[in-house]
Amino acid sequence: MSLLRQLVEIETPSGDTAASALIADVIAERMRELGGEVVLHETSNGVNLVADFAGSGEPLLLVGHTDTVWPVGTLAGRVPWSIVDGVVRGPGAYDMKAGITVMLAALSRLQGAERRAVRIVLVCDEEIGSPTSQQLLREATDGCAGAIGFESPHPDGALKLGRRGSVRVRVDVTGRAAHAALDPELGVSAVDELVDQLLRIREFVAAPELQPVLCNVGTVSGGTRANVVPDAASAEIGLRFVNAETEQTVLDWISSLDPVREGAAVSAVRLSHRPTWQPSAADDALLEQVRAAAGAVGQQIGARPAAGAGDTNLIGSLGIATLDGFGPAGGGAHAVDEHFRVESFGERIELLTALLAL
Incomplete structure (x- = not known):
């Protein structure tokens, strides 16, 4: 001892x-x-x-x-x-x-x-x-x-x-800043885009044809002020998989995310990966x-x-x-x-x- x-x-x-x-x-x-x-x-x-x-x-x-x-x-x-x-x-x-x-x-x-x-x-x-x-x-x-x-x-x-299997992924979104009251139509909210992407991810990993996936949105960040349409946002997600096939299916899908709204861009970065x-x-x-x-x-x-x-x-x-x-x-x-x-x-x-x- x-x-x-x-x-x-x-x-x-x-x-x-x-x-x-x-x-x-x-x-x-x-x-x-x-x-x-x-x-x-x-x-x-x-x-x-x-x-x-x-x-x-x-x-x-x-x-x-x-x-x-x-x-x-x-x-x-x-x-x-x-x-x-x-x-x-x-x-x-x-x-x-x-x-x-x-x-x-x-x-x-x-x-x-x-x-x-x-x-x-x-x-x-x-x-x-x-x-x-x-x-x-x-x-x-x-x-x-x-x-x-x-x-x-x-x-x-x-x-x-x-x-x-355990994977940490960061989803990054870019949009376009604008005044939230004077010309909001000129902006593209990265925060709104991120929210929509997170909902899409939750829906996808819950699909019945996949083996159970644990999905935890651990951190969310973005924006500067309430009167500014945010031009950047990100979230770190923890994913756990019971088999390699489901793991590969989910990771391939997340890596090819398309933006929901025009003018936004979405990318996914794998931060760490421990295979199933x-x-x-x-x-x-x-x-x-x-x-x-x-x-x-x-x-x-x-x-x-x-x-x-x-x-x-x-x-x-x-x-x-x-x-x-x-x-x-x-x-x-x-x-x-x-x-x-x-x-x-x-x-x-x-x-x-x-x-x-x-």
Whole structure:
């Protein structure tokens, strides 16, 4: 638990390159002590880390991230570090520095013993869509037998087998400014056009022939004053998909939006994209390996799809055997109630140790 506390007390909001470098150095030092060959990759958002641990067979890829949603100062304010009644709290403790610590604890237990080969990838910008690390994740899968993500599990501790696709899109509208009272007919309202486009999008994604789509208009902006016809407006939309076919249909349609009114222009910009990960036979086979390891240490493991997205979306969509949710059980991710249970933390270390042991 001392290493976990050290990691939590290095506050690492996405994009804080100095903090990212610091936590990467701490983790890299511990990995080298455990026999890992570590490579650090500096990016505009921080430092990504890849470590290989020699062993038998094709490596099992363990995936995590070092960034959190919390700004610096949270630890001294709303979310202090604490362990009370078997519950651990702290910014990023649950999402997902506990998961990183599980990886290192299992490797420590197996130091000097026969075990399977392991590759670890820890990215610095998962919480903002992994913009600098997706290619690194693709490359890290090369030659791997499968991948396990160390995000939090379902509330009951079940693993995540499949994830919805997640896309953030910004719809931009331009119009023509004019005085709203003296010559409104000369103007083209970008705000009115945006409203109409958002209604069209909602209607399209609700079509019964599509698989269910979650559509959330997260931000809307535009205009300057009530007496000026606005010439610019935009909205950021979050979309979630249960299958790749619906995802492609919706994204193609949004990318070809036509203006409703003459004189307006509409465009769509994809801000981030995590493809749909639909469970496969390979995923099921990996799950059976995990269940066998769980049985060996007296545990039972469930698994089901998850609505949230993460780096395993990309890996699972590539057809690589994938599971996620290997972090300890708890709750409050991205909230001031962020926490996990010490008991589950120990169970996850036991489970990973059993999975890696030969």
